[in-house]
Amino acid sequence: MTQQIPIQDGLFTWPSAQPELLGSRCDHCGEASFPSQPDCRNCGSRETSVVPIGSRGTLWTWTIQSFMPKDPYRSDETPETFTPYGVGYVEMPGGVRVESRLQLPEGEKPEIGMSLDLVIEPFRTEEDGTQIMMFSFKPTEE
Amino acid sequence: MQFAYGGSQDAGNADALVNELGLTGLQFTNIWNGCATGGSSLNAAYTAIKSGEYDLGVVVGFDKHPRGAFNPKPAEWGLDDWYGEAGMMLTTQFFAMKTQRYMHDHGITNDALVRVAEKAFHNGSLTPTAWRRQALSYDEIASSMMVSDPLRKYMFCSPAEGGAALILCDAKIAKRYTSNPIYLSAAAVRTRHYGSFEVFSPSQPMQVADAPTVTASKAAFELAGLGPEDIDVLQLQDTDSGTEIIHMAENGFCEHGDQEKLLRDGATRIDGSLPINTDGGCLANGEPVGASGLRQVHEICVQLRGDGGARQVPGNPKVGYTHVYGAPGISGVNILTV
Numbered sequence: 006m007t008q009q010i011p012i013q014d015g016l017f018t019w020p021s022a023q024p025e026l027l028g029s030r031c032d033h034c035g036e037a038s039f040p041s042q043p044d045c046r047n048c049g050s051r052e053t054s055v056v057p058i059g060s061r062g063t064l065w066t067w068t069i070q071s072f073m074p075k076d077p078y079r080s081d082e083t084p085e086t087f088t089p090y091g092v093g094y095v096e097m098p099g100g101v102r103v104e105s106r107l108q109l110p111e112g113e114k115p116e117i118g119m120s121l122d123l124v125i126e127p128f129r130t131e132e133d134g135t136q137i138m139m140f141s142f143k144p145t146e147e
Numbered sequence: 148m149q150f151a152y153g154g155s156q157d158a159g160n161a162d163a164l165v166n167e168l169g170l171t172g173l174q175f176t177n178i179w180n181g182c183a184t185g186g187s188s189l190n191a192a193y194t195a196i197k198s199g200e201y202d203l204g205v206v207v208g209f210d211k212h213p214r215g216a217f218n219p220k221p222a223e224w225g226l227d228d229w230y231g232e233a234g235m236m237l238t239t240q241f242f243a244m245k246t247q248r249y250m251h252d253h254g255i256t257n258d259a260l261v262r263v264a265e266k267a268f269h270n271g272s273l274t275p276t277a278w279r280r281q282a283l284s285y286d287e288i289a290s291s292m293m294v295s296d297p298l299r300k301y302m303f304c305s306p307a308e309g310g311a312a313l314i315l316c317d318a319k320i321a322k323r324y325t326s327n328p329i330y331l332s333a334a335a336v337r338t339r340h341y342g343s344f345e346v347f348s349p350s351q352p353m354q355v356a357d358a359p360t361v362t363a364s365k366a367a368f369e370l371a372g373l374g375p376e377d378i379d380v381l382q383l384q385d386t387d388s389g390t391e392i393i394h395m396a397e398n399g400f401c402e403h404g405d406q407e408k409l410l411r412d413g414a415t416r417i418d419g420s421l422p423i424n425t426d427g428g429c430l431a432n433g434e435p436v437g438a439s440g441l442r443q444v445h446e447i448c449v450q451l452r453g454d455g456g457a458r459q460v461p462g463n464p465k466v467g468y469t470h471v472y473g474a475p476g477i478s479g480v481n482i483l484t485v
């Protein structure tokens with residue numbers, strides 16, 4: 006069986022049937038951050054807790070990345086196979102806007118306010134066959 | 148000279164210059180502060196003279212970047228590698244997303260984005276030292292390749308090469324060196340607050356705070372005892388068309404949303420009521436990171452001395468303003484007078 010590991014530990018619950026993003030919440034002021042961090046950017050408190058911040062959100066802003074980024078971008082693509090991808094900030098129920106790649110139907114532009122769902126999918130495959138798993142968002146299917 | 152501050156991102160330490168120019172033993176401090184490097188070098192010199200430690204020095208900035216978009220390394224910005232590997236660490240994306248949201252909130256249309264670039268390349272065509280000296284038509288800009296929606300190829304500045312230097316002295320002795328000195332009435336540098344929307348941010352708080360540009364601008368106006376209505380000519384960081392539009396309001400020169408009409412009416416052209424980026428800004432001069440902030444100040448000096456030639460703002464401008472913004476959320480503002 007193919008081994009699958011997250012691109013970074015602690016970004017999302019994995020493996021999980023219903024994965025969620027993981028952030029941190031300040032024990033003092035209640036502000037949330039993604040990824041989780043030990044100190045609070047808002048009040049400077051050193052007491053924060055890792056919390057799930059949700060799997061469905063709404064789009065706050067977006068763009069389309071139309072050219073293949075240079076290093077440190079690391080996907081399986083070549084300049085020939087590169088396909089433009091969406092990037093946006095997604096407002097999560099946990100009270101924070103998370104920057105994410107967006108998976109959009111070909112040729113469709115996203116819309117501010119649209120509902121999006123978290124997906125965890127292989128992003129690239131290492132030489133030994135290990136799949137690197139990454140989070141992204143897709144339009145909610147009704 | 149008694150001291151120097153200098154900055155460069157990709158062209159080596161600024162003080163390597165003295166190997167070419169001659170060794171003097173004087174204090175030379177390298178400054179590196181992202182796109183705000185020039186503003187920060189000038190601020191350091193301003194502070195050194197104001198403190199009384201020195202009364203004459205030089206500020207220098209230069210750069211030469213590889214072609215194409217900047218490709219910063221996550222670790223240098225306190226981020227983990229996944230953020231860059233996944234393709235989210237691009238300044239172009241940030242400026243596009245900030246512009247996208249701004250257009251949505253304040254009713255700015257693509258027309259305004261095109262007009263900013265059209266003005267920039269027109270002004271560049273009048274500026275002998277500009278990097279792009281060819282004016283572009285509205286249609287050429289509006290139909291250029293989409294780079295990062297809503298921003299097209301000719302709406303972005305390009306990393307380029309260039310340099311700039313300024314000589315500063317105590318105002319009391321300025322007449323010893325020149326018959327028409329320009330006075331630095333205010334220099335202010337500020338950083339981001341919790342809640343301001345900044346480049347290289349894997350997440351943003353829901354609460355919204357003023358951008359560092361807003362706080363730097365207010366601080367500079369207070370220091371100078373002047374307001375936006377007193378400014379005759381200005382330079383605003385125009386990494387891209389959208390950013391110039393946003394910076395017009397963040398620096399206090401109009402209300403959010405008023406840019407659409409101001410641009411349509413030509414207010415920001417050289418002969419308008421609010422001349423912005425009279426030398427073509429970053430769009431026409433490229434972005435040599437270490438030099439850009441100082442190029443802006445140089446252009447204001449040219450304008451205030453009436454040396455602008457074909458791009459001279461009419462009516463003998465007396466007060467000028469410069470503004471830079473850089474990653475990861477730094478702004479520098481200067482106010483200059485004659």
Ligand SMILES: [Zn+2]
Pocket residue numbers: 031032033034035036045046047048049050
């Ligand atoms: Zn807190």
